Amino acid sequence: MDTMIKTAVNRRTVLAAGALGTAMLAMPTVLRAQDKSLKIGVYGGYFKNSFDKNIFPEFTKATGIAVESVAEPTGEAWLVQLEQAAKAGAAPADISMMSQVAMIKGQSTELWTPLDTAKLPNATNLLDRFINKYPDGRIAGIGAVAWYITLVTNTDVYKEAPTSWQAFWDPANTDKLGLLALVSNSFLLEVTAKTFFGGTNALDTEEGILKVFDKLAEVKPNVRLWYRDEAQFEQALKSGEIPMGQYYHDVTGLAASEGHPVRSTFPKEGGIQDSGCWALSRASKKAEEAHIFINYMCQPAIQATLSRKVGTAPTVKRELLDLNEKEFAAVSSDIEPILPRYDLLTSKADFLNQKWTELIVG
């Protein structure tokens, strides 16, 4: 089938445009002969700025591979773009930082080029949960960064830090919360399950999920804003307009260090740990450079730099890191995290989305 299309295109192009057609077909070789470079997709805004400043220049210095960073939108918009581009044989970025749900979805269409561990000796430094595998064991992605979503409050409004996610259900907090608007990025089902039903295993059955939904529905009167846009909530949290909610631990810490009256708390049930993987698009022709980059990023020293400069939680084992207690606490916590049920978020995606939308819109 592939060869058929290729022959047809060749003949038509040559017939139509002659020499021009031949020149165009030769183009990719010309491009390939250029200097070594890599297009890397990183979440736009804070992440991209930090990587551009602290990581990419050092990488280029160490390896001679030039980096062109591409700002990618969060959520699945980037996955859709990568998928559409790959169908057309193009890669808007060679390597992208992808969410776990996007990783699983990309696996279903073989969007990710399997990675070769022989070329990634540093990958053994990683915690097991940060290696993303195809069902048959091939490696689809390698943990890039991890981050926590925690319970955040405005310190002017709440003098005492809350200690539990139960604060969301407290009738005293009517119309005071800002929560993420999507079932796939708020992970509130997991939080509810861990806080009131003993753990995320409560979500194993559909019956259990409905029970958790019922409990979560009690939060609704307390929610002022269901946000998709992070800047919208961050602004409202800083000003005290919406004094409590769920937000990113690293960004909140950064805002606090700039003097804003905000704090991030790891509740006793644990913060929500989410993470991103480096994944290589199947349309990319830079597999060699991509492996070098991923291997570089798996060094404990680089992960420590990320924790210090970007504020992400390390993906490598803690004993390999030279982070002190304070530096570690700034990005992570020893409290066992709530791990999102990515499996459910993909296998029951439509069911969960429908129930969730009905819950918050209805």
Next chain:
Amino acid sequence: MKREAPQSIADYGPLFFPAGMLLVFFVVPFGTMIAVSFFQRQQGGFYTPAFVFSNYERFLSAFFGGVLGFSLMLAVTVAVCCVVLALPFTYLLSKLPRRLQVIWLVALLSVLSLSEVIIGFAWSTLFSRTAGITNILVQLGLMKQAVALSPSFGAVLTGMVYQALPYTVLVLYPALVRLDPTLMEAARTLGSSPVRAFFNVLVPALRNTIMATLIMVFIFALGSYLLPQILGRPQHWTLSVLITDQAIYQSNMPFAAAMAVFLVLVTLGLVALTLLIGRKGEKA
């Protein structure tokens, strides 16, 4: 003046470019969307070509019916508010000296240069408890305590009317400027008050323009998805917001396409109905 019918293909030449553009940028994408709306959604993946009705079936529920109803109601309300505000304004504008008219029009055009995001954030600040307009009312002694006016239906409506008003004025303006001034003069000479003349002479004379403007603003407002998110609560989210959720965040293109096709059909139906009623009214 009689035009000659085109003789050869070359005579149709000038049509090729616009027709091509229409084909490439409208017919093909819309056709693709209709096709995708019948595709099979792969949960945890993308979609595979098929011919299934499941996407439409999922949409036909009381829940989505409610959201669709709200979206239509919101768009109609925005359209009516815009025309009610813009018609007297544009009429008075058309009576002003030329120089002042230009200044007003430039100011209105500059509002169009603002993105929806900026409009949304500006209004959410104006409606906030901590920095909003209610603080001024408190200082003036008109209110006891600053309150948050957003998120609410009123906030969504305000933001959307603000965004659509310049378009409304710009559509009404040429018709009002070209309106025969003797009509109003005759009404005044026959003893009608200015307000009465406005409603009994000007409004009926501009019936078609007003109808066209209402339809334009209605369709414009129906596509809005950012302002309802920024200024509203989830119950104020329009169908466009849910379409975006499905397309962007759930990667459920078939369902998003089905919702979009449905929205387009309902819109076209309503517009056709409006025109039909308008024509019947004219005959009577």
